[in-house]
Amino acid sequence: MPQDVSFGPRTPYPLQVTKPAILVVDDDATVLSAIERDLRKQYRSDYRIMKADSGADALEAAKELAARNTTVALFLVDQRMPVMSGTELLREVMKLHPGSRRVLLTAYADTDAAIAGINEVALDHYLMKPWDPPDERLYPVLDDLLNEWRARTIPAFDGIRVLGSQWSSPSYAAKDFLSRNRVPYEWVDLDSDAQARTLAESLTNDLTRLPIILFPDGTHLIAPSNAVLAEKAGLQTHGHLPFYDVIVIGAGPAGLANAVYAASEGLRTILVESQATGGQAGTSSLIENYLGFPSGVTGADLAQRATTQARRFGAELITGQEVMTIRREDPYRVVVLSDGSELTGYCVVITTGMTSRTLECSGIENFFGVGVYYGAAMTEAARYRDKDVLVIGGANSAGQGALFFSRHARKVTMLIRGHSLEATMSQYLIDRIAETPNIEVMTRVEVRGVKGDKYLESVVVKTVDSEEQHTIAASAMFIFIGALPHADRFAKILERDEAGFILTGADLPSEYGRPRGWNLERQPLTFETSIPGVFAAGDVRSGSNHRVAAAVGEGSATIHSVHRYLGTV
Ligand SMILES: Cc1cc2nc3c(=O)[nH]c(=O)nc-3n(C[C@H](O)[C@H](O)[C@H](O)COP(=O)(O)OP(=O)(O)OC[C@H]3O[C@@H](n4cnc5c(N)ncnc54)[C@H](O)[C@@H]3O)c2cc1C
Secondary structure (H helix, E strand, C coil): CEEEEEEECCCCCCCCCCCCCCCCEEEHHHHHHHHHHHHHHHHHHCCCEECCCCCHHHHHHHHHHHHCCCEEEEEEECCCCCCCHHHHHHHHHHHHHCCEEEEEEEEEHEEEEHHHHHHHHHCCEECCCCCCCCCHHHHHHHHHHHHHHHHHHCCCCCEEEEEECCCCCHHHHHHHHHHHCCCCEEEEEEECCCCHHHHHHHHHCCCCCEEECCCCCEEEEEECHHHHHHCCCCEEEEEEECEEEEECCCCCCHHHHHHHHHCCCCEEEEEEEEECCCCCCHHCCCCCCCCCCCCCEEEHHHHHHHHHHHHHCCEEECCCCEEEEEEEECEEEEEECCCCCCCEEEEECCCCEEEEEECCCHHHHHCCCCEEEEEECCCHHHCCCCCCEEEECCCCHHHHHHHHHHCCCCCEEEEECCCCCCCCCCCCHHHHHHHCCCCEEEEEEEEEEEEEECCEEEEEEEEECCEEEEEEEEEEEEEEEEECCCHHHCCCCCEEECCCCCHHHCCCEEEECCCCCCCCCCCCCEEEEECEEECCHHHEECCCCCCCCHHHHHHHHHHHHHHHHCCCC
């Protein structure tokens, strides 16, 4: 089996190697008990001795052992059994346990079948009944076979196994979910592992539904949701308390910072995360602009440290559950989770972040990080000193990016679909771009392709008004085509800006000196949304500046408003 094993410090299913099995099969109860007794006497300290009184039962046991990834060292099988003979049974089980040793128990009359079995099922030995005394006629033969088996066998992985295909995105998503949540697992590629494929076929007749996830207790899940997988993998998926002071939605930098401060200040705090802690930052290979880490810090490390810190202060963390909506039942706020369960508390802090809008263009994924970037990848700017770069998009963020890169690059070309920047960009930025000699704006064009060997070398663009295409040489392409805030779930209940980001505090649209629909004497607190006691911080908040430090700062600062709010309920 492929040995792509992922480990982490939190292991609901720790690595442990169970004893390999010896499975003895005979339909005669007296013979079965006798051989089982003799095997236990000699081998029970190193092997798990199992028995079955028919071929069908033995086959079921073999399947279950394969599903648990328990290795079978030896099958010791009677030849003459009704329905399924010993050799027929061995033919089936060798598909699931090809490395096992196979021994037939035969009477004198079965010798021919045993000899035939040597070739047919790669029989290692046949033992004539009776085998007394075992010290002379049983143990020496089995000792040799088992010693040889041990010398050739790598102990099986005894944790969660993900059986999937590299071409199945749900398989990738399950691996990503487990590894980002630090649950150890073994990846088994069904496209290249025939033995695993046999096992998968014994569990389902629809191999288009992947992955199949096998657990050490012998159970399996097929294409499970994150919530189901999280629960089975031993992650917390429901709150332990009936009531919380603060319910934080989203465990990116903003949510984690909020939970650390809330819990450290004695508030009953729970954090709900649909994927894995760390959010967007958790997927970054190196964050170089976060205060206090002069050599940078990986997103995974930062996320793990913050998660440990939040837990240490007593914050609970639910993983794999998505928040569907928030209900107001004054003075309480009820958070509804994807499995229909609910959390109740006084305050809710929404820190659900955002996703960059992606540019659809064939082959672009091959250049992520080696010429293609989403947003102002400022740490990359120096790499493109005196090179030609492209900025895609015509909004303010693209304008700021273009001005920033113009200080490093030889030439910056902005590609926009519109007729001019006027409709999408602030005038002050348009003026500054016009004053910058190494920025050119190319209008009415869209990106159609990317080219390069190892790194990006050129980009194919098409004019919007015709089919005309041409190629522009460029070492880097910075994409600013907007972001999708994770706030649709709250669209009906909260005020949002035009792009869908959640409005808070003084930014809330006002009517007669108060925010629309606001029925309190006081004005909204900093970071408070249009529902009192519901706050928003980090990338999902309108006006946030989409950086790790900003998210951490907003998440931490929100606690001040939370305390003020709690003083009123
Ligand atoms: C690849 C990459 C590299 C980056 N590098 C840098 C860098 O070097 N420096 C820098 O300053 N910034 C960087 N950023 C930006 C930075 O990561 C973000 O600004 C920051 O993560 C925002 O934090 P957040 O907590 O507001 O939101 P997010 O990090 O987006 O976290 C939001 C979390 O909420 C969860 N969530 C969403 N909806 C729900 C729901 N309904 N229920 C439950 N959970 C939900 C999401 O799964 C996610 O985990 C990078 C971003 C990316 C994508």
